[in-house]
Amino acid sequence: MATDVMIEARDLTKIYGTQRAVDKLNFEIRRGEIVGFLGPNGAGKSTTMKILTCFIAPTEGTAKIGGHDVFNDPLAVRSVLGYLPQRAALYPEMGVVEYLEFAAELRAIPKSERRERIKKVVKICGLEEALRKEIGQLSYGYRQRVGLAQALIHDPPILILDEPTADLDPNESAEVIEYIKAIGKTRTVMLSTHDLSEVKASCARVLIVNRGKIVADGAPDELAAKSGRVRYVIGIDEKQGLKGAKAPESVGEVLKALEGVVKGGxxxxxxxxxxxxxxxxxxxxxxDHRREFFQLAVDKGWNLLELRREALQLEEVFRQLTVGADAKSADKSESKKSTAKE
Amino acid sequence: MSETAEAVAPAGAIPRGSTGTPFNNTMTIAKREFASYFSSPLGYIVIGMFLLLVGFLVFYPFAFLVIGKTSVQPLFNAISWLLPLISPAIAMRTFAEESRTGTLEMLITQPVRDGEVILGKFLGAAGLLGVALATTFIYPMVISKMGELDWGPVLGGYLGLLLGGAAYVSLGVMVSSHTKDQITAFFLAFIVGAVFFLLDKAPIMFGGAASVLEYLCPDYHFKSIARGVLDLRNVIYFVSVISVCLLATARSLGSRRWN
Incomplete structure (x- = not known):
């Protein structure tokens, strides 16, 4: 039975000195999924990816890529994997084609097929214009594309991309995301980022990590819905009241009045x-409290300029989970073992 | 991580992708390493400096004229004094620069073994040393015009210098794998090399241990090489140094996984 689980982590733990960078991480990524790996800086995203690509070893736990164990057979793991490390470091003195040839050689792609493969990844990654340049002359965006091309050169079934759009301008970033989406149609992709709009644009599933632990796992919309909260955006005219009535004097007055409408809001x-x-x-x-907000505005004689209700955004879910959990877990660990520190 | 063990794929695993043979991988990495010296000024600077200093050391004291016969011994002496300086300059960036810029991660996460990376880089660096040495071949050619020159010892001497220089390069590679700063790598390797170079100059102080110290000193081995005699003792010495240094490099590279 061929496994459907392409990336699997079991109790994955990495301890640097006294710090638990990754703490008993468990997850599975199945064939054909594009999964966004989210978390604040220092949450353990890169460390996890470095373990999955056999650059570093886990302190505890196991991980399998395409069924191959990262500890027992790192060569097999790397052979089925395309990896783009954070800030895709490439040899600046090499030409783009030269570098891709180097990558193809290390991947043992037969000489007769190399040209064809390079042509293909150049097309996928939109590198045609940069072909004759040295990597050092390229913009970050193009360098990132070369990194991506390098990761794709052997047509791997699994891709691990560590912040593929960091340092890119919005246009470049959008383009790279397009490429990743195209690539992901036939492959399993795990990509880390802290840009949530990217995740919404490209990933069907999100893993949110914080302090080395998974704090959420699911579709972006699902996660947003699961938080069970909604937000209302309300705009009140600051200059003019309703039919000669006075506009609110300060935003404080507005805030107070609106909070009074909804219990626990x-x-x-x-x-x-x-x-x-x-x-x-x-x-x-x-x-739905929209009627009450409208009524309030009428009662107060305020001009209601805007009123909408929407599900909580992924950004806010992210913030809730990571900032909230931060405080919570800090409390917990402090009360649990206050003696362990220092 | 047992990278050498070609484990049987576990049940249900997807088929492994293609991986190169150790020889091919090593050569691919060596080629890239070697070529990189010439796409930056470093390769040219190293060779230029080397030629300049060799010329200075050979011609300034008019050594080959004073001896009054056609001999390459002054040339070989000059080269052997310069190797502890030039080899660290060649080897300094092999790992330091790559771990600073992050390209090492990119390289190591390709389907290659650590040993292939180390050997490839060492061979690439030794290749540049070989080119530097080859450029000095003009001297024996000039000298041979001035009188009879026995080519056997000349070639033997070059072989010995290449081997000895490679030993200094391996030292430089090892030091480079311990730091992220190539300048630090250069000076550290230079100092360690210089200490070994001076070992046989101090036997008076050590009395009984003198012969051991002599054997550990590269310069002692170069002396016999400069005479055109490359014997097994010299070869064993240099090959041992290279092995120890490259194994230490492997340890250093492997330790990144656990720290």
């Missing part, structure tokens, strides 16, 4: 111009 000001107080209220997702 929290309100905060969003950035806005000097025409309107734009306020966000987050609340439990069960009921």
């Amino acid at each position: 929290t309100a905060k000001e969003l950035t806005s111009d000097d025409k309107a107080h734009v306020v966000e209220v987050t609340a439990a997702g069960g009921d």
Whole structure:
């Protein structure tokens, strides 16, 4: 039975000195999935990827890539893997084609097929214009594409990409994401990032790690929905009231009034111009409070310029999980073993 | 990690991708390493400096004229004094630069074994040394115009110098694998090499241990090579140094996995 699990981590742990960079990580990534590996800086994303690509060894636990154990057969693991490390470090003095030839040679692609393979990855990664250049002359975006091309040269079934869009401008970033989506149609891809819009654009599934642990696993929308909270964005005219009524004097007044509408809701000001107080209220997702907000505005004589209700964004889920969990786990570890530190 | 063990694929595993033979991988890495010296100024600077210093040491004291006969001994002496300086310059960046820029991660995560990376880099660096040595071949050719020259010892001497230089290069590679800064790697390798170079100059102080110290000193071995005699003792010495240094490099490279 050929396994469907392409990337598997079991109790993966990496300890640097006294710090647990990766702490009993467990996950499976199946054939054909594009999975976003999310987390704040220092959460253990890169460390995990370095273990999966056999650059470093786990302190405890096991990992398998395509069924091959990273500890027992690193060569087999690397042979089925395309890896783009963070900031794709390439030899700056080499030409683009020269570098890809080097990569193809190390991948033992027969000489007769090398040209064809290089042509193919050049096309996939949009490198045609950079072919004659040295890597050192390329922009970050193009370097990243060369890194991607290198990872694809042997047509691997599994790709691990560590922050493929870091340091790129929005256009380059969008392009690289397009390439990854195209590549991911026939492959298993695990990509790390802290850019959530990218994840929404390309990944069907998200793993969120924090402090070396998985704190969430699921489809981006699902995760957002699961948090069970919604937000309302409400804009009140700052200059003019309703039919001669007065506009609210300060944003504080607005915040207070709006918070009073929803039980357990929290309100905060969003950035806005000097025409309107734009306020966000987050609340439990069960009921729809839009009517009440409208009524409030009418009662107060405020001009309602904007009112919408939406599910909590992935960004906020991310923040809740990582910042919240941060505080929680810090509390826990402190109370658990306050003597262990120092 | 037992990289050498070609484990039987576990049940259900996807077929492994193609991987190169150890020889091919080593040569691919060596070729790239060697070529990289010439796509940066380093290769040219090293060779230029080497030629300049050799010329200075050979001609300035007019040594080959004073001896009054056609001999390559002054040339070989000059080269053997320069090797502890030039080899660290060749080897300094092999690992230091790559771990600083991060290209080492890219290289090691290709389907290659650590040993192939180390041997490839060592051979690439030794290749540059070979080119540097080859450029000095003009001297014996000039000298041979001035009188009879026995080519056997000349070739033997070059072989010995290449081997001895390679030993210094392996030392440089080892040091380079312990740091991320190539300048540090250069000076450390130079100092360690110089200490060994001076070992046989101090036998007076050590009395009984003198012959052991002599044997450990590369210069002692170069002396017989300069005379055109490359005997097994010299070969064993240099090959041992190379082996020890490259094994130590492997240890250093392997330790990244666990730290």
